[in-house]
Amino acid sequence: KQEVTQIPAALSVPEGENLVLNCSFTDSAIYNLQWFRQDPGKGLTSLLLIQSSQREQTSGRLNASLDKSSGRSTLYIAASQPGDSATYLCAVPTGAGGTSYGKLTFGQGTILTVHP
Amino acid sequence: GAVVSQHPSWVICKSGTSVKIECRSLDFQATTMFWYRQFPKQSLMLMATSNEGSKATYEQGVEKDKFLINHASLTLSTLTVTSAHPEDSSFYICSATPFEVADTQYFGPGTRLTVL
Numbered sequence: 001k002q003e004v005t006q007i008p009a010a011l012s013v014p015e016g017e018n019l020v021l022n023c024s025f026t027d028s029a030i031y032n033l034q035w036f037r038q039d040p041g042k043g044l045t046s047l048l049l050i051q052s053s054q055r056e057q058t059s060g061r062l063n064a065s066l067d068k069s070s071g072r073s074t075l076y077i078a079a080s081q082p083g084d085s086a087t088y089l090c091a092v093p094t095g096a097g098g099t100s101y102g103k104l105t106f107g108q109g110t111i112l113t114v115h116p
Numbered sequence: 117g118a119v120v121s122q123h124p125s126w127v128i129c130k131s132g133t134s135v136k137i138e139c140r141s142l143d144f145q146a147t148t149m150f151w152y153r154q155f156p157k158q159s160l161m162l163m164a165t166s167n168e169g170s171k172a173t174y175e176q177g178v179e180k181d182k183f184l185i186n187h188a189s190l191t192l193s194t195l196t197v198t199s200a201h202p203e204d205s206s207f208y209i210c211s212a213t214p215f216e217v218a219d220t221q222y223f224g225p226g227t228r229l230t231v232l
Contacts, residue, residue: 036223041207041226041228042225042226043120043122043209043223043224043225043226044160044209044211044223045223046220046222046223049220089159089160091160094162103150103162103165104150104160104162104221105162106159106160106161107159108158108159109159
């Protein structure tokens with residue numbers, strides 16, 4: 001059974017800092033990995049999707065890397081801003097071989113607070 | 117594009133009543149929709165997979181008679197919480213997978229259910 005763990009559970013940083021969020025998964029046979037953002041009481045916004053054949057994806061100040069063999073992914077946020085404050089979730093497809101499209105296993109999330 | 121809506125956004129009901137939550141893909145056809153629930157400060161847990169025109173597939177531990185899912189069309193899935201009890205209070209989120217892009221899903225904004 002796939003398990004996803006995120007570290008740290010919470011992070012509070014001053015504005016402008018570069019930071020790294022970590023995600024690990026137990027079954028390395030995944031098809032892809034996604035990072036999401038969730039604002040309080042809201043749904044999820046997809047930030048980055050990394051296919052299993054890729055090592056990283058970039059979108060603006062966000063960079064996500066994937067190391068399938070070690071079962072790890074990191075989300076790097078550059079020059080953090082107060083507007084980045086949210087919960088960040090990583091998720092991988094569920095099921096044997098990690099190819100059950102849409103059925104995702106989520107980590108418990110990292111609550112990020114960026115203070116001015 | 118790729119917008120998923122949920123209605124209602126929040127609902128408060130008395131114990132014993134049934135509550136229906138709608139999930140709609142507004143600008144695409146969804147072959148599959150997924151229903152998740154999220155308890156406070158916890159991650160999302162998949163409840164069931166809904167395919168248009170067929171019975172939903174429930175995850176282990178989810179009572180199919182309590183959480184009725186109907187996928188009436190390629191743009192609408194409904195979740196009915198029957199005989200709701202306080203322990204059913206949670207944040208329910210749906211997601212939809214476009215017909216054309218099977219490894220991508222878009223999440224609704226969620227529905228906050230509070231059972232008194």
